[in-house]
Amino acid sequence: MRLLLRSAGLSGLQHRAAGGRPSSGQQRQLETKPEAKLQKQICRVVFEHFEEQYSKELGDAWSPVREVLTTPHSWQYAVLLNKFSFSSEVENELRLKGYRLLFPETSPCFRQSLKCYIMSAPGRFPAQKHRAGKLKDYYLLNAASILAVLALDPESGEKVLDMCAAPGGKSIAVLQYARPGLLYANEYDSLRSNWLKQTLESFIPTSLMNLVITSQLDGRQIGNLQPEAFDKVLVDAPCSNDRSWLFSSDLQQASLRLAQRKALSAIQIELLRSAVEALRPGGTVVYSTCTLSKAENSDVITHILNSCSRVVPVDMSTLARSASQEFTLASSVHQHELLVLPEKGKAWGPMYIAKLRKT
Template sequence: MPFPLRRARGAMRALRRLGRLARRLRGWVDVCRRRDTHSSAEEQLETKSKTKLQKKICQVVLSHFEKQYSKELGEVWNSISQVLSTPQCWQYAVLLNKFNFSSEVENDLRLKGYRLIFPETSSCFRQSLKCYISSSPGRFPAQKHRAGKLKEYYLLNAASVLAVLALEVENGEKVLDMCAAPGGKSIATLQYAWPGLLHCNEYDHLRSRWLKQTLESFIPESLMSLITVSQLDGRQIGNLQPEGFDKVLVDAPCSNDRSWLFCSDTQQATLRLAQRKALSAIQIQLLRSAIKALRPGGSLVYSTCTLSKVENSDVVTHILDSCSNVCPVDMSALASSASQEFTLASGVQQHELLVLPERGKAWGPMYVAKLKKM
């Protein structure tokens, strides 16, 4: 083969090798770019998530809370505010469903560092009600509603259980949950005891549907005959069913501190704050109705998820001062047991509990008071 031709072919082979090398280099560059882009996207998503979380805090509500609670709670409000404003440190309890108990779930909880809310020897905690908590922030995976399939557990704020424990339902009693949605306290009541009747009421239409779905998710059909669900105005139940119940739970509509603090609509938040003063009047009316619905000797528990004194102790004090047929019930035994896992406000009466959120004990806010009809 003539030398010029061999030389030309060699050059062509070299060019082809260079072409293949160039394509490989472009491929490596593209991979690196994709990695950089993916990493950048993750960083942007993380930054966006953090920014979104920061934007969720409603400054109008926060300013209002700062003014009110720094006055009512003093220096302790600073630490409470930090917990309420930081969802990353919130904790969630896991209430096991005895109607579909899973030892696998219970073992998994223990492996992940969860423990029963009270020691097994506690006199005010029935072991049929198994509620697990962890000192670490985080949330156990939620279970979706499936028709015909009972859930194995319910996620809730552990402080909610205190209202059920305070009610001390006995087997066979007639119980009214006056403002029952979304249904966590009704579910806890049925884990705690076997009432002869549990009347779950919720006035709001959408929340009533939510309540029904919750009950269907946790209670077997064979026991649904013990439960009635109504959509009445709680303020009228006392007149409709006078002295019809042994126990009444009034988990009243309130200025929910956690959700209000993260209200994304400033106008809605401003409207809520303007209407806040009217809440105590509604709460008083609900309590008066609850007293009418109680049989003599029966007891009621009033609870809210706010720190507001106007909606808590002021409401109960007004009822005690104006209703001669009710008296306060000492809850110091429950408070003593609860103080091991919850941070309780000092300076409250013996018939009251106020759970203050704290790092490592980020439960509440939850106010609980107990009264008895004479």
């Protein structure tokens, strides 16, 4: 899917942005001095664009979100353990460093096979390099990504489609969560597809690779090619990535991204329509993005609900109640939606999730 965007001159549109008119302190950050490894240059045009948009869409909630997005040293990273290469040493090290399970065993969201560790302090556990023929012990990710898999709730034996799967984190989480009858991991962009395959090879034993099919199809065509073939579909759609857009290094590219941003919602709607066609009756689809943008989130879902007679929203109140312990959730969304707002100490997201069922 990302290749389609590139071929249309929209190569940056799947990345995030956040922005606004800077205060005096933020002005000093914009003028920047590279003090630390995580210090990045904020792109002024993106900052101002999103300050205008998100201050209107989020109101008072925008200020703490902006503070996190503009300070990368406050970002947090979760550690998803690989049950196929479990290491008690790694788990013990995480606990010694202050990490804890994202959902404790008393939580209704707890799934014993899905061990995701977080801690309140910012920082990043050391990454593991890919080594051919050897499984990695863990995967680093934004903890909000786990919520999309919890919403999808795959069950053993089901056929699951991850429509826009690269780099592979959510596919990995699906396989940690349950043992599907088939996981169909699709990524249209050839470079990202290779990245996806390498990720899967790093986390899935050879004996289970027969459960996984990878493909490079245009996600918008899968519904026609495989109608009513899947029990669950995840559409982690290409979007304007708020975190990375804010630090666009090329001003001309950033301006082009913003000018072409409106094209994204049409692509997202097409992807979601295709997902609905690929669902069997009674199946569910989870739609997710990494942006705060209403046009790419709730407006897309509203369009689908208004135009597809066989689609109904699915209440996620139970998940929201459990998630509210570790995530800051926007209060202005419907019960079939979650919007994770990053703030200090809970610097997860942005992540939008919606759940629909085909009747």
